[in-house]
Amino acid sequence: MSSVRIFVGTRKGAFILSSNADRKNWHVEGPLFPGLEIYHMQASPLNPDRIYASQASDWFGQVIQRSDDGGKTWKAVGNKFLYEGDPGTHQFYDGTPVSWKFKKVWQLQPSLFEPDTVYAGVEDAALFVSKDGAETWQELAGLRDVRGHEWMPGAGGLCLHSILQNPANPNQLFAAISAAGVFRSDDAGQRWRAVNKGLRSFEELPEADAEVGHCVHRIAMHPDHPEVLYMQKHWDVMRSDNSGDSWHEVSGNLPSDFGYPIVVHPHEPETIYVIPIKSDSEHFPPEGKLRVYRSRTGGNEWEALTDGLPQENCFVNVLRTAMATDQLDPAGIFFGTSGGQVYASADAGNHWTAIVRDLPQVLSVEVQTKS
């Protein structure tokens, strides 16, 4: 029988929430790595027993944990993230140059093709790859050649938070950085180019349609249509139909087009989900109502999904990596909040329940589906 496991990274450890295909009754395991920030956990799509976790601490630095037995035991593996050569400088918040300095791993993305290959998106923004199961890391330094000296941090830091690999083309990679934009490689990460045409950042940049500098919050792709990309930008929900060569806005009737996560339905490539947040100055849902918005038209036309979600006095936030789907039918949609709730829908968003309500602040949510 199918089962689902949700990997929840929080400010004070990780939790694994497990259920069968009904997704009604959940077993809560954790905290793993208690007291430490777990920025991201992700299982290999090729080996479900292999799970990676990014453990970060201002005190003790970055640790990468790896499990090869489905999460029963963990081993600290490579944490040596060294930029290639002289990394130079990027912009600080005030526009002055500042040296690149590794701070933490935001995203761990196991390869879709190679069981021992995993990518790491880090702050200060760079992309690393390991081909030995995270024992050793090498920077894909061509990414920072794309005007890296002009990149600047958003409030959360200069982070590379989204890594997508084209499931039909192992050489095509996408990386999204806040605040630099989206970048694409067609040669397995050696050379990169900015793919930000059509993004317009009137509030954030002196040149609204600059080549780099856009505060992209998250990008998503459906494996059946890898040329279609969706984006939650700082402001604006965007769509590209040509692998990022150009973007157009699909915010439509959203109550706010500011937000963080965006995900695609696992079986319907034109069905997407966002969680509107009031503004970049007030990081909570509009009107105190926690609403997931679903578009079944690939954007522009959105419906509010509210059944089971708090519709008054709700002032939580949902971070960019804190929403994910499973692979079952009907689809499961899951997200975690700054208030420690993890909400689940087992019917593609029509109805929601809280699996847990009192975890530490949720930083990331990923889902593993076992058939």
Added chain:
Amino acid sequence: MIRVSLPFHLRSLANVEREVKLEVAGEPTFAAVLEELESQYPMLQGTIRDHVSKERRPFIRFFACGQDFSHQPTDTPLPDCVRDGREPLRIVGAMSGG
């Protein structure tokens, strides 16, 4: 034998008790102790000091014999009470709440 006490999270990471005991060859300096510690417990590399520069992480402190050695050069010899095993070198995470 040099005794070294570790903070909670590093004990968990290295899967050790509060104290570890190390044989340090040659002149026992702070740097020599850290080298030996990281050699025996490689998972601690990068958690106490930088991989390359070997600079102490900002929120780590080195206490011994009632003194704070955090800002001393790491080639400073260990104080006698640590050298002769009466007290541990205390590697401490700076105080924090939240």
